[in-house]
Amino acid sequence: MAEHRAFALKWRPAKFEDVVGQPHVIRTLTNELTQGKLGHAYLFAGPRGTGKTTCARILARAVNCEKGMSATPCGECAMCRDILAGRCLDVIEIDAASNRGIDEIRDLREVVRLSPARGRRKVFILDEAHMLTGAAGNAFLKTLEEPPAHVLFILATTNASDILPTIHSRCQRFDFHQLGLATVTATLKRIAEAEGIKADEPALVMIAKSARGAMRDAQMLLEQSAAFAVERVTVASVRELLGLVESEWVERFLGVLKERDVKEGLALLDSLLESGRGLDELLGEVQEELRDALMRKLGAQVTPMASAGLLADPERAGWFTEEELAALLAHVRRAAEELSARQIAHPRIAAELAMARLLRRERAVSWPEVEEALQRVNAALAGGGAVLKAPAGPAPRSVFQPAGPAVAPTRPFQASAPLPPASSAGAPASGVSIQPDAFGARWAEVLERLKGDAPTVVAYLRGVRCLGAEGDTVILETASAFHRQGLEGGEMRSTVEAALSSVAGRAISLAVRAAVVAPPPGLRPAGAASAVDPKAAAPEAPAPPDPDWVEREPLVKSTLDLFQARVVDRKRPPPPK
Numbered sequence: 001m002a003e004h005r006a007f008a009l010k011w012r013p014a015k016f017e018d019v020v021g022q023p024h025v026i027r028t029l030t031n032e033l034t035q036g037k038l039g040h041a042y043l044f045a046g047p048r049g050t051g052k053t054t055c056a057r058i059l060a061r062a063v064n065c066e067k068g069m070s071a072t073p074c075g076e077c078a079m080c081r082d083i084l085a086g087r088c089l090d091v092i093e094i095d096a097a098s099n100r101g102i103d104e105i106r107d108l109r110e111v112v113r114l115s116p117a118r119g120r121r122k123v124f125i126l127d128e129a130h131m132l133t134g135a136a137g138n139a140f141l142k143t144l145e146e147p148p149a150h151v152l153f154i155l156a157t158t159n160a161s162d163i164l165p166t167i168h169s170r171c172q173r174f175d176f177h178q179l180g181l182a183t184v185t186a187t188l189k190r191i192a193e194a195e196g197i198k199a200d201e202p203a204l205v206m207i208a209k210s211a212r213g214a215m216r217d218a219q220m221l222l223e224q225s226a227a228f229a230v231e232r233v234t235v236a237s238v239r240e241l242l243g244l245v246e247s248e249w250v251e252r253f254l255g256v257l258k259e260r261d262v263k264e265g266l267a268l269l270d271s272l273l274e275s276g277r278g279l280d281e282l283l284g285e286v287q288e289e290l291r292d293a294l295m296r297k298l299g300a301q302v303t304p305m306a307s308a309g310l311l312a313d314p315e316r317a318g319w320f321t322e323e324e325l326a327a328l329l330a331h332v333r334r335a336a337e338e339l340s341a342r343q344i345a346h347p348r349i350a351a352e353l354a355m356a357r358l359l360r361r362e363r364a365v366s367w368p369e370v371e372e373a374l375q376r377v378n379a380a381l382a383g384g385g386a387v388l389k390a391p392a393g394p395a396p397r398s399v400f401q402p403a404g405p406a407v408a409p410t411r412p413f414q415a416s417a418p419l420p421p422a423s424s425a426g427a428p429a430s431g432v433s434i435q436p437d438a439f440g441a442r443w444a445e446v447l448e449r450l451k452g453d454a455p456t457v458v459a460y461l462r463g464v465r466c467l468g469a470e471g472d473t474v475i476l477e478t479a480s481a482f483h484r485q486g487l488e489g490g491e492m493r494s495t496v497e498a499a500l501s502s503v504a505g506r507a508i509s510l511a512v513r514a515a516v517v518a519p520p521p522g523l524r525p526a527g528a529a530s531a532v533d534p535k536a537a538a539p540e541a542p543a544p545p546d547p548d549w550v551e552r553e554p555l556v557k558s559t560l561d562l563f564q565a566r567v568v569d570r571k572r573p574p575p576p577k
Helices: 024-034 052-066 078-085 102-112 134-145 181-195 200-211 215-231 237-240 246-260 262-274 281-298 322-340 347-359 367-381 436-454 455-461 481-488 489-505 552-561
Strands: 041-045 091-095 122-127 152-158 172-175 465-470 472-478 509-514
Touching: 024 052, 024 172, 041 052, 052 078, 052 091, 052 122, 052 152, 091 102, 102 122, 102 134, 181 200, 181 215, 200 215, 200 237, 215 237, 246 262, 246 281, 246 347, 262 281, 262 347, 281 322, 281 347, 322 347, 436 455, 436 489, 455 481, 455 489, 472 481, 481 489, 481 509, 489 509
Parallel strands: 041 152, 041 172, 091 122, 122 152, 472 509
Antiparallel strands: 465 472
16 A cells, blocks of 8 residues: 655645746746846745745755756756755755754854755755744844855745844845635645545635635645545535534524524524534624625625625625625624634633624614714704894994995894803904804805815804804804814814915904803793893802713704714813913
8 A cells, every 4th residue: 555645745846837826936936047046045925835835945956956957857866856855965944943043043054164965055944934033043144145155045934024124135035925715726626636536616615715825724624625525525524524604504694684683693603602613603704795795786896705605696685785784894803803812711701792792783874874864963953043133333344345445234233132252362342243244155165165174173163153253353153062162272263263264365263152042031030130230240150060061962962862872971172272
């Protein structure tokens, strides 16, 4: 009986042309060998199982083949056979994970000086080179930069970011990429045919997906699957071998997501865990289904990831909208990341919590719904406002009128009762006449200018009433302490004044006043002093702070009602500078 060799060893490429998925590496090395311009040090970086060590060994044979240095070593001469068998004295493989200290590097520097025993070049393949200590790496630098002419260094690593930058600068770096699903599947199909293994193509696709871009892992899984199935490798046998969830679980979970049924979802999780499967595997399958469905909604022509394609079925194609798919993907990804975290004391409780939070997610709101809701809020806020009457005498010039004699507006007005002092410095005194019309005609222009540059400021101004202007000061009025604080100072005030100045053509200041809300008739006690009687007006003790004032603000209240939200924190704007 012939000795069995593992597929990963038996099907390891012996020539550059047999290496798959790394054309940029193969082309460069082939051209250098053909032109005789080989470097003295190479750094092969990339994920495991992508061909780094394989290419290093092929390069060693190409350099030392007895038939001459060539991109296609013969594989038949004594040097090629010895290198393939790992017994060539001129090709030295070093595991840097085990030989990572400065003493080992000093020994290596002594060996580098020795001439090749039989070949043209002495090749050193340093695997997992990122494991070298800092001192060892620094001791290696001089030898790496100026090695003897007969030496070739090949460093292989799965974590290039841990390699010293000084070592990087002394090597030609080649990045090996993860292999695509189609590339791995095609290779597995070729191996299965050569080995006489009967395998369904969907089963090979599942094996390739499980390998996650590593050809060596895929070959080992194929060999394991063939031993498990005996007669034929099928999707069911691969799922059973690897402990993957069946498509029925995925279909049931997608239905639970559609119905947002927490009770059914937790029952599904209980059954899943009792059957020996894990929620992380299920979430991985669900992510692929949601991703493929989203790509179809977007019209993207991309390779599908899901093996079952459940949401491609016409009966399920309308289960989720484009917005819902994007939101679901984010929720599922977060749950999967939480479950993959290390040191979870109670994995089952973590899985149940992730399931409950996933199913009680907020519904995805489309942008047209948001716009419609904001329009309703704005309409509700626009319903209030103080009644203003025309002043006696000529009105002052508007800030948006050209310099010159004052022009009386069509409807000049002033507040029917004295306004309280402005809440910002520089505001005009109460009871002054102001001219709104020429200014009001361009207030919409100010809002439109702010809409593109500062939408947050526009949101504040929606709850503010523009009274008009006095000279170079624009007067705003609002009953909302929240809006007054936001506009009193800081960046928001500067933004509004800049927009006003830009439209007016000169520097404009801003004044914000608190709207006076008179009590209804009958609420004032008999004989109470008049609000305008200065003798009766006495300073009152400050009212105690009201912690719930934010919830009663019109804009905030409308937003909370619309989105069924609640206030979790309250922060006041910074004081004006």
